[in-house]
Amino acid sequence: MHRLIDDNQDSPDEMTELLKSQDNDTIIDGPERPNITNLPDVAIIQTSTDGENISSNAAATASSHSRVEAIDPQDHETTHRHRRNEQPDEQRPLNIEHEEIFKYGASHVVKLFVPVSLCMLIVIITIKTTSSYTPGGATWAYTPFTEDKSTNTQRILFSLANTFIFMGFVITATVILILLYKFKCYKIIHGWLILTTLMLLFFFLYSYFSSISASLNRPIDMITICFITWNIGAVGMFCIHWKGPLPIQQAYLIFMSALLALVFYKFLPDWTGWLILGVISIWDLIAVLCPKGPLRILVETAHERGEQIFPALIYSSTMVYMVTAVDPPPREPQFAPDNVDTNMAVNVDETLNEEQRNQRAAIRNNNARRQLIPRSDVPQTATRREPARYVVERSNSPVIDDDDDDESVKLGLGDFIFYSILLAKASALGDWNVTIACYVSLLIGLCLTLLLLAIIRKALPALPISITFGLVLYFSTVYIIGPFSAELNLGQVFI
């Protein structure tokens, strides 16, 4: 497999150090995979400018949102810069900064556009073709109040209650994750992560196939379903937690995000869903940007330890995991993979006992923490300088190439999930104008976030801007643009 390249051969000192510092023996595929399983779904975007290493937002993943975080790479900047041109930090000319900022701009944005669009496409196709993923029906433990209330005020109140309960779970899981990370309970985190992905890949996949076959009115026998589920699930576990080709890993991450988004969409009541989207964006903002925010703490802790955030819960466009090993400063933080809360698998038919409930909450929080972390890795200049070190990185490209795009952008899986949820709710009306307007606004929000990331170079939350744009455009399209557009379509008037 691709990831087997040069894992053992090219071992710079830092890498071996990092390896030794890990408690559990996660198999080192391309990315260093710490055993931190609970990643907040803070998406961390890191821009690596010249000499900057992307600090891991391992902590960030602790929060249940996906956040985009950019780690301030100033430390690495200095090192790299000194290596490069002996210039002190302060005298760095602005144009070089601009060069570095934008040098990796457009293609990375598009590299994130594609998986986000794919995830949304899977969700929308599933919703349109099957009927079992429509909301209504069962409720789950995280939003216990139903919304069938007589007056609007009652409805709002109960929705708010639902939202706060949900956020309570999310925040609790985030805090637990950070505590575990701080106390170096890597085994627990890793085990938690494996458990959640296990549940997600097998249980949710099984229910997905069942609902598809039920909706399409095509019976599939048990043997086929078990065979298919087992195979897909086993390969998924390999690819995500161990080594595997990058496209397959990306495909699995996208698919899992889509599954989670579908489950969320099914179980979240209508108004609660909108409120949750809004509140989680605010939480994302707080957790990533405030000095005492959990995700920020996670990032800084990971930064100090020079560890990587769990790659299992981060979508990355290239195999960047090795970058941390490559970068000389061992403090390059790595993104801890978010915990995927596979707790989404709520079997509403069962009565949940306390234990199951807690377990599910934990899994869910893990999933919630899954986030994609946009991350630009070590800049090309550094790559050219020390090609040998990048051998380790390029798990997917056997040949060291100067022109190789060693920068990869990472986005927390939680971001994927919430974007897809927003789009799923937008498509529920059946009006394609709304869906397309929300889609464009989500992508533009992502674009803006990446641009801000490139400029500010700190961890940034991926949710707020996109969700804000999405919500504004959703409500305005439904109530204002929609009727206008319908009137125009009716008379075939083209403006």
Place this chain on the structure above:
Amino acid sequence: MTIMECAGCTLIAYGVPFSMFVFTIAHHPFRVIISMTSAFFWLLSLLLSSFLWFAVVPLRTQLAFAVPFAVIFQEIFRFLFYRLIKKAEFALQRVQMQELTDKGMVFDRFAVAYASGYGFGLISGTFAIVNVLSDMTGPGTLGIFGHSQDFFIATAFLTLCVILLNTFWGVIFFTSLDKGGIHRFIGPGTVVLTHMLFSCITLVNRTLTPMYTISLIVGYAILLGMIIYTVVLRGFNLNNIRQRIN
């Protein structure tokens, strides 16, 4: 039958733009982003126009009031997008450098103008046709109550016209503003006037048995005119073309 019609109309409306996308935009991430951003700007202009339409309650059925304002808002936002590009040109140059360094090109204004016009057109056409397409797949057909049976196919052709027109309008607009001098007024003026002409002609489609031929012919005639104008503006003349062909 209805799926056939839907597929046919989709391909009519999106065939040429899709090919344009695949061949000229898909492999250039920079152009993808520009198209996406200009689509967003168009959405904002539509939002403003809708606010206006929504606010003036008694005239909601009189689209003749809302349409000129919609056109004006669109052109204003096209201009705003031009200003944004101009301001960000230095930074954008760096962004684009990555894809152009091997070609040794400079900041490609033409590509930006083209991508921006394409984005505008694509989203404009999409909003015009996508709900019609999704209704098309349902049961039933048109023309039962004396309405025209050509509704779908005329919509598809008009959408194609709109998408292409917007692309060329974008190129003309940006190129004229870049050229300066008298072109700063001729170019955008032409764009606004032809846009207004096209949209107001489509108002004719609102009658009970509309003659789609009027709007179709006018639309495609305008398109031809815009193509010629663009070609002239970009500096091609008959000799150039002859040389290129031979």
